[in-house]
Amino acid sequence: MSAHGTAWHVPEDDLRAYARGEATPPRLWSTDTHLASCAQCRETLAALSDPVALDAGWERLDAELDAPRPGLVESLLVRVGVAEHTARLLAATPVLRRSWLGAVLAVLVMTVVAADAVRTTATPTMFLALAPLLPLAGVALSYGPVLDPTYEMTVVSPTHSFRLLMIRTVAVLTVSLGLNGLATLALPSYGLRALAWLLPALALTGSGLALTPRLGPVLAPSLVGGAWIAVLMAARSAAEAHATLAPFTAAGQGVAAAVAVLATGLLYLVRDRFDASRVPLTDTFRGGTA
Amino acid sequence: MPPTVSASGLTLRYGGTVALDDVSLRLGEGVTGLLGPNGAGKTTLLRVLATAVPADRGAFTVLGHDPGSPSGRLDVRRRLGYLPQTPGFHQDFSAFAFVDYVAILKELTDRTARHREVRRVLDAVDLSDVRGKRIKKLSGGMRQRVALAAALVGDPGFLVLDEPTVGLDPEQRMRFRELIAQAGEGRTVLLSTHQTEDVAMLCHRVIVMASGRVRFEGTPAELTARAAGRVWSSTERDPGARAGWRTGTGSFRNVGDPPPGAELLEPTLEDGYLLTLDGETAEVAA
Numbered sequence: 001m002s003a004h005g006t007a008w009h010v011p012e013d014d015l016r017a018y019a020r021g022e023a024t025p026p027r028l029w030s031t032d033t034h035l036a037s038c039a040q041c042r043e044t045l046a047a048l049s050d051p052v053a054l055d056a057g058w059e060r061l062d063a064e065l066d067a068p069r070p071g072l073v074e075s076l077l078v079r080v081g082v083a084e085h086t087a088r089l090l091a092a093t094p095v096l097r098r099s100w101l102g103a104v105l106a107v108l109v110m111t112v113v114a115a116d117a118v119r120t121t122a123t124p125t126m127f128l129a130l131a132p133l134l135p136l137a138g139v140a141l142s143y144g145p146v147l148d149p150t151y152e153m154t155v156v157s158p159t160h161s162f163r164l165l166m167i168r169t170v171a172v173l174t175v176s177l178g179l180n181g182l183a184t185l186a187l188p189s190y191g192l193r194a195l196a197w198l199l200p201a202l203a204l205t206g207s208g209l210a211l212t213p214r215l216g217p218v219l220a221p222s223l224v225g226g227a228w229i230a231v232l233m234a235a236r237s238a239a240e241a242h243a244t245l246a247p248f249t250a251a252g253q254g255v256a257a258a259v260a261v262l263a264t265g266l267l268y269l270v271r272d273r274f275d276a277s278r279v280p281l282t283d284t285f286r287g288g289t290a
Numbered sequence: 291m292p293p294t295v296s297a298s299g300l301t302l303r304y305g306g307t308v309a310l311d312d313v314s315l316r317l318g319e320g321v322t323g324l325l326g327p328n329g330a331g332k333t334t335l336l337r338v339l340a341t342a343v344p345a346d347r348g349a350f351t352v353l354g355h356d357p358g359s360p361s362g363r364l365d366v367r368r369r370l371g372y373l374p375q376t377p378g379f380h381q382d383f384s385a386f387a388f389v390d391y392v393a394i395l396k397e398l399t400d401r402t403a404r405h406r407e408v409r410r411v412l413d414a415v416d417l418s419d420v421r422g423k424r425i426k427k428l429s430g431g432m433r434q435r436v437a438l439a440a441a442l443v444g445d446p447g448f449l450v451l452d453e454p455t456v457g458l459d460p461e462q463r464m465r466f467r468e469l470i471a472q473a474g475e476g477r478t479v480l481l482s483t484h485q486t487e488d489v490a491m492l493c494h495r496v497i498v499m500a501s502g503r504v505r506f507e508g509t510p511a512e513l514t515a516r517a518a519g520r521v522w523s524s525t526e527r528d529p530g531a532r533a534g535w536r537t538g539t540g541s542f543r544n545v546g547d548p549p550p551g552a553e554l555l556e557p558t559l560e561d562g563y564l565l566t567l568d569g570e571t572a573e574v575a576a
Contacts, residue, residue, distance in 0.1 A: 025401075084401055085394040092380050092391055149378025150391075153440065156340045157395035158367040164395075272360055 010034050010041050012048070019049035025084050026075070086167060089159075092150070093142045093168045104134055104176065108183040124190050127183065128248055129232050131197035135176040136204040136221050136228075142168040144217030161274040165209070173205065196248040199256035204228055206263030213273035293318050294448055294478035295339060297350035302334055302343070309334040310345065311502035317448075321474035323489035323510075324482040325563055326499035332482040333375055333452055335499065339480065340372045340450045353447050368397070371446035375453050375482075377437035381426040385417055385436045388425055392440040411439040415469055431462035438469060449479045455488055467491055486560040496559075498566045506566045510559055517557030517565050522548040533564050 010018070010031050017023045018031045035041055070078065070087070077087035111127045143165050145151040155161060180197060187194040208221035215223065235245040235252075246252045295317040302310040309331050326332045337343045339350065341357045349358060355365035379388055389408045398404040412421050415435040425433060434454060441449060451470065455463045471492055473479060483489065489496050489510055496513055498506035506513055524542045527534050532546035545561050548554060 083399075085399045085404075088387075088391055088394050092383075150380065151378070152337075152342055152374040153372060153377065153392060154395060156342050156367055156370060156372045157392070158364055158397050159395045160364075275360065275363065 008034075009038065009044075012044065015041065015045050015048055019045060025078055089164060089167055090171050093171060104138070104179060107134070108179055112183050112186045124187050124194055125245060125248075127187065127194070128197045128200075128245075129229075131180045131183070132201035132204050132228065133225055134180065135173055135201050136208050136225055138172040138176045139169050139205050140208055140217060140221035142172045144212075162271040165274060169205075169209065177201065193244075193248070196253060199253050199260060200228070200247060203256040203259035203263060206260050206267060210263045210266040210270060213270050291318065292354070295350060295352050295480070297339070297348065299348035300335070300338060300345045300350060301347040302338060302345045308502050310338065310348075313348070313499075313502070313504055315497060315504060315507060317478050317480060317495075319476070319478050320494040321470060321479040321481055321492045322495040322497060323493035324480060324497050324499065325484075325486065325489060327484075327567065329501075330499040331502040332499055334502075336450050336452045336480065336482055340370060341366055342372075366448075368444075369447040371441035371443070371449040373437050373441040373449075373451045373454055375456075377434075377440075379425045379433065379436070382424060384422050384424055385412065385428065385432075385439075386421040388436060389440050389443060393443045396444045398444065407443055408439075411442045414442060414472070415439045416465075431458050431466070434458065434462075434466065435469070438466075438473070442473060445477075447477055449473055449477060451479060451481045453482050453484065455483060455485060486558075486563055490559045498563060500567050513562040513566065514557050514559045515562065517545060517561035519554060520548065520565060521545050521555045521557045521561045522552035523555055524552070532568065 014023065014027060014031055018028070023031055035045065071091055074087045074091040077090060078084055082090070107130070111130050112124075141147045143151075148154065154164065177198070180201065184194045184197075204224050208224040211220035211224065214220070231247060232245060235247060239245055247256065293316040295315070297316075298314040300310050300313040301308070311331075313331070313335060324332050324335070334343075338345050339352070341363055349356070351357075352366045353369050355369070356362040357366045380391065383391065386408060389411060390404065393404045393408055398407060409418070409421075412418050415438050417432065417435055417439060420428065420432060425436065428436065434457075438451075438454065441451070454470065455466050458466060467488065470479065470481060474492070481488065481492065493510060496506070496508065496510050497504055498513070506516075522528075522544050524534075524544055527536075527542050528544045528546075528549070530546065530549060531544035534542050534544040537543050543555065544552075545564050
């Protein structure tokens, strides 16, 4: 009998690897799933296996039948080589959910359209001002008591808070920088000048994270975001009309790069303080992320 | 046998509020109830003992580990199960996926062993039949059991439960009490609650807190005994009573210093609790 009405069966080499306990995801999952519904492959497996290994295989199959199917994001992450348990931690990141990504995308599209329609300077100022704030906000919202409903359980778990923060930060940065990059491609007439958001984005995100153990996950990114806006306003008042704002000049980019490096170094130095910080545990937000 | 938890002088301030004021205690195997009115400091004490927030002053050990150092904190967290007052969930996860997620946070990275453990704890809280259901489709009682299952992952030696029976209907509450009693076999459980019934049914020890301080530590029988000879019945509210309330028979039950010739009643755990709180009982028992 074939599984799911198809003639496909697990190759014998894969069954041997499975019997030896050497099969790895996602092939392991495919084999588990197929064996659950294919008597022929189960018989082949029994013939290939020694009894002890076979018992372990049945136990694994039992566990597999109970296990939830991983979602789209989780499956993709595993397929590109992310460990299965790390993929599950990432799947629980609030800002990687569709509603958040949709909101970020909408903001970017509107900004790009506005930047293209109202072209008054050599740089897309509005886009360059906004784009660095999106990864800052994304990272800030990926961890902490405000938006992570399981924060209180997470913080008392043996998984190091800094490790979890870094896992989520890398994921959020990859997604948000990727979206910003796509938006940049939509502004080809500005050339490389449309990429002047990248270094400020890294500087703001690094600074926000480095200040979090001292100021908390809300105040730190809020202050950094506020400081960025203040710098832009000061640069606007100091610049001549239609001139490129200082943060987007070569000198400004150099400063942003230096801040990004310093913030990353500071973040490394304070990494242990994420585990023992006095982050207030609010009782006001206990909703889900649905 | 050394205590599972030993704390001395725990003090914590939030702004101008003293949430914990020089709290010392020792917890051994079995279920210990933590009673107290709102704002007594129960949740703060549980968060400190669960290593969610550090105390300003004082020290404690859990199973011999000192959470004051990073390595000690990690050792404590590896032996800890924690059910917060209002546990949050990833609502789109199934019960199995959520407990699996917590198991990953508890360092169970081997998929097969982890899934075996998730099935074990879901069995223990009677949720095997709904393990594939999304959390948002589960009743409040079932969600609370999912959270308890998550706390039980890894067979922790110290289980911290913050008001787990709040919001449950009477039947769910009874079911949950059975689960807590089972969980208390062979491990140390600290159970915060408003309900003296929880303590009477489950706990071999009880701690009463008010205004951030420990007001009583002993057995439920010792707490009840505090009210011996200090509970009486009257047809009208007795103005000399510390607290008094009308019972189902229409008469008043009073606690405090009885007048001469008063008709004394058998004390209950609740009477002992109210007398221990003393001046802070007014809003509770009026």
